[in-house]
Amino acid sequence: MKRRIPLSLKLGLSFAFVILVSIGLVYFMTTRSLSARFTEYRRDYLAFWGSVYQEDLADFYREHSSWVGVYDYFFATVDITVGEESYTGRTLLVQGHFSLANEDGTIILSTKMENMGKPVSTYSESEAYVGPIVVDSVRVGTLVISYEGIMSEDENDFLASATKSALLGGGVAIALGIALSMFLIMQILSPLRKLSRVTEEIAAGEAPKPVTIHSRDELGELGHSFNHMVDSLQRSEEARQTMTADIAHELRTPVTIIQGVLEALLDRVYDASDETIATLYEETLHLGRLIDDLRELAMAEAGELHLEKEPLDIAGLARQVAEIAGSTSDETPDIQVDVYDGVPEIEGDPKRLRQVLANLLSNALRYTPPEGDICVTIRPVGSEVEIEVSDTGPGIAEEDLPHLFERFYRGDRARNRVGGSGLGLAIVRQWVEAHGGRIWVSSRPGEGARFVVRLPAA
Numbered sequence: 290m291k292r293r294i295p296l297s298l299k300l301g302l303s304f305a306f307v308i309l310v311s312i313g314l315v316y317f318m319t320t321r322s323l324s325a326r327f328t329e330y331r332r333d334y335l336a337f338w339g340s341v342y343q344e345d346l347a348d349f350y351r352e353h354s355s356w357v358g359v360y361d362y363f364f365a366t367v368d369i370t371v372g373e374e375s376y377t378g379r380t381l382l383v384q385g386h387f388s389l390a391n392e393d394g395t396i397i398l399s400t401k402m403e404n405m406g407k408p409v410s411t412y413s414e415s416e417a418y419v420g421p422i423v424v425d426s427v428r429v430g431t432l433v434i435s436y437e438g439i440m441s442e443d444e445n446d447f448l449a450s451a452t453k454s455a456l457l458g459g460g461v462a463i464a465l466g467i468a469l470s471m472f473l474i475m476q477i478l479s480p481l482r483k484l485s486r487v488t489e490e491i492a493a494g495e496a497p498k499p500v501t502i503h504s505r506d507e508l509g510e511l512g513h514s515f516n517h518m519v520d521s522l523q524r525s526e527e528a529r530q531t532m533t534a535d536i537a538h539e540l541r542t543p544v545t546i547i548q549g550v551l552e553a554l555l556d557r558v559y560d561a562s563d564e565t566i567a568t569l570y571e572e573t574l575h576l577g578r579l580i581d582d583l584r585e586l587a588m589a590e591a592g593e594l595h596l597e598k599e600p601l602d603i604a605g606l607a608r609q610v611a612e613i614a615g616s617t618s619d620e621t622p623d624i625q626v627d628v629y630d631g632v633p634e635i636e637g638d639p640k641r642l643r644q645v646l647a648n649l650l651s652n653a654l655r656y657t658p659p660e661g662d663i664c665v666t667i668r669p670v671g672s673e674v675e676i677e678v679s680d681t682g683p684g685i686a687e688e689d690l691p692h693l694f695e696r697f698y699r700g701d702r703a704r705n706r707v708g709g710s711g712l713g714l715a716i717v718r719q720w721v722e723a724h725g726g727r728i729w730v731s732s733r734p735g736e737g738a739r740f741v742v743r744l745p746a747a
Contacts, residue, residue, distance in 0.1 A: 300470075300474045300477070300478075301470065301471070301474060304466070304467070304470035304473075304474070305467065305470070308462075308463055308466040308467065308470065309463065312459045312462050312463055312466070313459075315459070316455050316456065316459045319455050320451070320452050320455055323451055323452075323455075332418070335418055335434050336418050339418045339420050339432060339434050340420065342420075342432055342434075343420045343421070343422055343432055345362070346359070346362070346389070346422050346430065346432060347422050347423060347424050347429075349362055350422065350424050350429050350430065351424050351425075356389070356391060356397060356398075356430065359389065359398060360398060363387070363389075363398070386399075386400045386401055386434070386435040387399070387400055387432065387433060387434045387435065388400070388401075388404050388409070388412075388432075388433040388435075389430060389431070389432060389433070390408075390409040390430055390431040390433065391429075391430055392427075392428060392429045392430060394408050394409045394410060394431065395407070395408060395409070396408070396409060396433075409431045409433060412433050412435075416435065417433050417434060417435040418432075418433070418434040418435075419431060419432075419433050420432045420433075420434075476508075477508065480500070480502040480508045480511070480512055481508075483500045483501075483502065483512075484500055484511070484512070484515055487500055487515070487519070491519075491522070499515075499516040499519050499520075500512055500515060500516060536583065540576070540579065543572040543573070543575050543576040543579075544576070546568070546572045547569055547572050547573065547576075550565060550568060550569055550572075551569070579712075582712040582713075582716060583712065585716055585719075596637075596638040596641060596723060596724070597638050597640070598636045598637055598638055599636070599637075599638075599639065600634045600635075600636060600747055601634060601635050601636070601637045601639055601642065602634055603632070603634070603635050603637070603642065603667060603674055603676065603744070604626075604628040604632055604667050606639065606642060606643060606646065607626055607628075607646055607665050607667055607676065608626050609643075610643055610646040610647050610650060611624045611626050611646075611650060611665055613647075614647065614650040614651065614654060620659040621654055621659065622654065622657045622658065622659055622660065622661040622662055622663050622680075622681075623661075623662050623663070624650065624663045624664075624665065625662065625663070625664045625665070626664075626665045626666075626667070627664065627665070627666045627667070628666075628667045628668075629666075629667065629668040629669060631669050632667055632668065632669050632674060633669060633674065633746040633747060634746070634747045635674055635724075635744050635745065635746055635747050636745075636747045637724050637744065638724070641720045641723070641724075642720070642724070642744075644716070644717075644720065645717050645720050645721060645742065646665075646676070646678075648713040648714070648716065648717045649678040649717060649740050649742075650663065650665070650678060651713065652713060652714065652740075653678055653679075653680040653682070653738070653740075656680065656682035656683060656738075657680040657681060657682040657737075658681075658682070661680065661681040661682060661737075662680070662681050663678070663679070663680045663681075664677075664678075664679050664680075665677070665678050666679070669746070670743065672745060672746055673726075673743045673744060673745055673746060674743070674744050674745075674746055675741060675742070675743050676741070676742040676743075676744070677739060677740070677741050677742075678739075678740045678742075679737060679738065679739040679740070680737045680738055681737045682737050682738060683734065683735065683737075684732045684733050684734040684735050684736050684737055684738060685730070685732035685733075685734070685738050686734055687733070690730060690731075690732065693714055693730055694714045694715055694717070694718040694728070694730075695715060696712055696715045721742055721744070724744055724745075725744070725745050726742060726743050726744040726745065727742075727743055728740065728741065728742045728743075729741055
């Protein structure tokens with residue numbers, strides 16, 4: 290098993306690497322740029338004075354017609370008094386190391402004895418300032434001022450101080466960067482640890498708990514989404530438990546009846562008459578319908594519904610279903626079908642849409658009194674076809690409306706299912722959505738119910 294590397298260590302090392310590299314580059318570029326610009330300034334400074342010396346040396350040669358005595362030009366005599374004693378000495382007037390070559394290019398005077406007698410061509414422009422000395426358009430000599438050692442001790446101290454300041458500033462920046470990175474790491478890891486702890490509790494089978502993340506960024510959105518997921522899990526678990534209990538209840542009723550009748554037949558309490566056998570047969574049919582509904586609903590939720598679509602006259606199909614539903618009993622309420630002009634065909638599965646209409650009408654017939662009315666209205670709405678099934682039954686409580694299409698939902702007892710499997714409306718919604726449509730319901734207690742289906746036109 291591979292060793293686990295904490296995320297905090299990864300983030301810490303990453304932040305430290307980025308901080309060190311960034312500040313190191315800034316320090317290197319700053320000191321390098323400062324030194325380069327300072328050197329460039331000194332070179333320009335010496336070039337300026339070099340041009341001045343060139344003119345003075347040209348005047349010297351013009352006056353003396355040779356370089357004899359030029360030594361005194363570069364070295365001035367100074368008197369130094371120490372206490373009561375006076376000393377006479379010489380000081381160099383030109384800064385840095387310099388050399389003077391004659392008209393042949395041979396060095397005749399230099400601050401470095403090893404350069405004496407060498408050709409001036411040994412110097413390159415990158416190593417020294419090389420300026421020709423011209424008198425009456427004739428080159429009579431060359432002045433060379435070396436860039437080596439052009440910085441004074443004070444200037445070197447200044448550069449060292451600047452480098453030290455940059456290094457100190459880099460150290461402070463590193464400390465602040467590390468402190469800030471530690472703060473950011475804690476800000477990132479704290480909510481992640483909370484989420485990890487809750488997910489472990491969920492994995493262990495404990496009841497999921499929401500997490501509190503006080504952050505207005507992606508982590509806050511993650512916490513909000515996680516809490517939404519926890520709520521969905523809780524609702525799903527409650528729905529699963531409720532559905533399991535409802536399925537058990539729905540299956541228990543016909544099974545109990547069948548078991549009771551069979552036991553009565555075995556005990557000779559009932560005779561094996563046609564009436565008794567018919568009772569058993571009705572219960573097996575009810576049990577089969579319930580199993581078929583559960584299977585169909587499971588397939589729909591798994592996205593495995595198979596539709597055989599074809600151009601369909603939904604108005605004609607609605608009239609057929611309404612005629613069959615109205616002929617089931619003499620005490621059924623009146624069913625009226627109203628079709629608006631210009632209703633287009635739709636692309637649909639006739640068998641499944643017949644089932645949708647049959648379930649809606651069956652639901653309306655179940656709760657509408659014989660003296661009531663049921664109306665099926667079909668109208669074009671934009672690029673869709675709207676199918677409305679309304680009744681004059683007892684209506685539906687407002688708090689029950691959002692749950693009406695859930696499996697086995699038990700709402701107001703006034704509209705509690707009677708004789709159905711409790712899955713009809715859930716199946717209706719799945720078939721409507723499989724056709725690319727939508728369904729909703731509106732109702733008020735005492736004012737009946739209104740189911741509306743909209744399907745895309747062909």
